[in-house]
Amino acid sequence: MGNTHITFIGAGNMAASLIGGLCKQGIKPEQIRASDPGAQQLQTLQDAYNIKTFSDNCLAIKDADIIVLAVKPQIMRQVCEQLAPAVTAQQLIISIAAGVSSTSLSHWLGVNSIVRCMPNTPALIQQGVSGLYATAQVSAAQQQQAEQLLSAVGLAVWLPEEQLIDAVTAVSGSGPAYFFLLIEAMTQAGIKLGLPAETAALLAKHTAQGASSMACQSPFDAAQLRQQVTSPNGTTAAAIEVFQQGGFTELVDHAVQRAAERSAELAQQLSE
Ligand SMILES: NC(=O)c1ccc[n+]([C@@H]2O[C@H](COP(=O)([O-])OP(=O)(O)OC[C@H]3O[C@@H](n4cnc5c(N)ncnc54)[C@H](OP(=O)(O)O)[C@@H]3O)[C@@H](O)[C@H]2O)c1
Missing domain, CATH: 3.40.50.720 (NAD(P)-binding Rossmann-like Domain)
Structure with a gap:
């Protein structure tokens, strides 16, 4: 500078x-x-x-x-x-x-x-x-x-x-909260499977950190990385299938669209 x-x-x-x-x-x-x-x-x-x-x-x-x-x-x-x-x-x-x-x-x-x-x-x-x-x-x-x-x-x-x-507000501005929500839900699921609460939270948080670092450093995009760690009929495939059946991609799309609309609405209010 x-x-x-x-x-x-x-x-x-x-x-x-x-x-x-x-x-x-x-x-x-x-x-x-x-x-x-x-x-x-x-x-x-x-x-x-x-x-x-x-x-x-x-x-x-x-x-x-x-x-x-x-x-x-x-x-x-x-x-x-x-x-x-x-x-x-x-x-x-x-x-x-x-x-x-x-x-x-x-x-x-x-x-x-x-x-x-x-x-x-x-x-x-x-x-x-x-x-x-x-x-x-x-x-x-x-x-x-x-x-x-x-x-x-x-x-x-x-x-x-x-x-x-x-769009930036909807993807990255509000985005950290989406990941916090996923960490929260994964922690709760881990606790339900019998893990001590602290252990479940550590596993969820550090998995998010590791996956994010891998996605940022890798020459492969997120879809390729996901495919690489999803063996047919394996544990990850079983979970991803449940996510997809539940409309995960559509739900994320809908949530991000709604955040973008809300950002435009708030901007409109500030300019009045
Ligand atoms: N934090 C985030 O993650 C984030 C992310 C994206 C965008 N932003 C944007 O960044 C901006 C700042 O956010 P922030 O989190 O840093 O807020 P913040 O901690 O509340 O900082 C704003 C500062 O401005 C001071 N201030 C109030 N009136 C002022 C005046 N007339 N002249 C000069 N300074 C005055 C406030 O003092 P008092 O506390 O005494 O009122 C406060 O210290 C916001 O517009 C927000 O939309 C923040």
């Missing part, structure tokens, strides 16, 4: 993770600022990373190359309208707020270089995945900076259309 200066507006969980990830990548503390009304949040960040903190958002963005909007969606309008007189057209705006469109952000801030991102909760342990969309006014160099910034907390994937943010 060279000598890029980054200001975080909102110093909550997600900002703290991004700041932690950036510091791990070797960004110097003097390149990072954070602004938040909460003195405790700011003190924690100062103690951990020695960055400069502010309680005045407009003061915090002075001379910043990148402004990361990391406040809750419900207060985004108020925060942007307050920042508007201090923002310049050269500054790149990166918003991680769910459901707030680049059109709204641009309208409230009076600038057009905007990157919208949808990270997910594992970003808090630097293992997230984010979908990114850039408006036409964002330069190639700024796109690269946005990608580097989000890469501090996991994988960053570009989207060709802003509308696809709803």
Whole structure:
């Protein structure tokens, strides 16, 4: 990130993770600022990373190359309208707020270089995945900076259309909870088969972790990996058959579709 200066507006969980990830990548503390009304949040960040903190958002963005909007969606309008007189057209705006469109952000801030991102909760342990969309006014160099910034907390994937943010929200944004649900159900099933609760939970969690690592590292796709571990008439085949008979694939499709619809509905409410 060279000598890029980054200001975080909102110093909550997600900002703290991004700041932690950036510091791990070797960004110097003097390149990072954070602004938040909460003195405790700011003190924690100062103690951990020695960055400069502010309680005045407009003061915090002075001379910043990148402004990361990391406040809750419900207060985004108020925060942007307050920042508007201090923002310049050269500054790149990166918003991680769910459901707030680049059109709204641009309208409230009076600038057009905007990157919208949808990270997910594992970003808090630097293992997230984010979908990114850039408006036409964002330069190639700024796109690269946005990608580097989000890469501090996991994988960053570009989207060709802003509308696809709803699909990202449905697949990866809400996705960790789907896996937690599966871990929960597998744990309960293990307990029913006689395993001690703690053992069943460990087996389910670590199986999810191992399978996910294999899927991420392997040259084979998920369907091929599944076929490779499913011998005809074996135990895995018996379980997969029950899943398929119960309409597992259709159920997942339906759930993800519904999440995407809900994301669009919530975004609509925020723009009203
Ligand atoms: N956490 C996730 O997994 C996740 C995933 C995807 C997207 N996001 C998005 O990331 C954004 C931040 O989420 P988060 O989980 O980090 O929330 P958070 O922990 O609540 O952080 C938001 C911070 O903004 C502060 N704030 C409130 N008013 C402000 C103002 N006027 N100016 C500056 N800061 C202000 C809050 O202070 P107070 O607490 O004192 O109000 C809080 O410290 C949200 O828009 C969310 O949609 C989060």
